[in-house]
Amino acid sequence: MKLSSSIFTFRFLNFNSLFIKSHPSFKISAATKRTMTQFPNFSTKISNSSPANTAEDSQVSPPDPRPQSPPRKPWLIVGLGNPGKKFNGTRHNVGFMMVDAIAEAEGISINTVNFKAQIGKGFIGNVPVMLAKPQTFMNSSGESVGAIVSYYKIPLKQVLVIFDDLDLPFAKLRLLPKGGHGGHNGMRSIIDSFKGSRDFPRLRIGRHWTTSREDGYY
Numbered sequence: 001m002k003l004s005s006s007i008f009t010f011r012f013l014n015f016n017s018l019f020i021k022s023h024p025s026f027k028i029s030a031a032t033k034r035t036m037t038q039f040p041n042f043s044t045k046i047s048n049s050s051p052a053n054t055a056e057d058s059q060v061s062p063p064d065p066r067p068q069s070p071p072r073k074p075w076l077i078v079g080l081g082n083p084g085k086k087f088n089g090t091r092h093n094v095g096f097m098m099v100d101a102i103a104e105a106e107g108i109s110i111n112t113v114n115f116k117a118q119i120g121k122g123f124i125g126n127v128p129v130m131l132a133k134p135q136t137f138m139n140s141s142g143e144s145v146g147a148i149v150s151y152y153k154i155p156l157k158q159v160l161v162i163f164d165d166l167d168l169p170f171a172k173l174r175l176l177p178k179g180g181h182g183g184h185n186g187m188r189s190i191i192d193s194f195k196g197s198r199d200f201p202r203l204r205i206g207r208h209w210t211t212s213r214e215d216g217y218y
Helices: 007-013 030-038 091-106 138-152 185-193
Strands: 075-079 110-114 117-124 127-134 159-169 173-176 202-208
Touching: 075 091, 075 138, 091 110, 091 117, 091 127, 091 159, 091 202, 117 138, 127 138, 138 159, 138 185, 159 185
Parallel strands: 075 127, 075 159, 159 202
Antiparallel strands: 110 117, 117 127, 173 202
16 A cells, blocks of 8 residues: 555544454544545655656766755654553554554554653555554653654654544544544543644544443444
8 A cells, every 4th residue: 555645534434453353343434534535745756757868868977066955854654552461452542553553554563662652653655654652651752753853853744643533433544634622531542642732634433332221333
């Protein structure tokens, strides 16, 4: 899967977790889908052909005097959760599960522990990404995320935070370019680590269970 405008409607839905995979309500609305296909705007244009080499092409060219563009900053994709076996598979850890699903789908190994987080580096298409699962416990997520962003000087507009939302119906997704913490302590900690800035994207995953027996689960 190459990274394109549809990455948020495909790879993020590819859970191995039974509570996601088997649940009939795991779907996104048309409005959310429109939002997700518009953001972020990654370019994955790849040329499939090249002109034949000529004698002139084979000659050594002089150095290009123009200033070179600095390396692109990676996207930081953060999944929020709590470390430890007793929290595995819980709805509050859906951010961890989402990052694991992305890593598996894109062949990225989360094999480093740094900045109080489990970290994986790789590419999705031609876009450099860092995947992170803070190990500070949910309420102190900002200690880890803030340190990563500061060290790598990642623009906040390229920091995507994935977390559970008790106010959304179970497994519904809502992708927003910015916003508040909505009462989520992990997000509150991250916003504090960004000196109060809320201008970074977030993917909210619903975990509110209905009490209606007509829905078949309660």
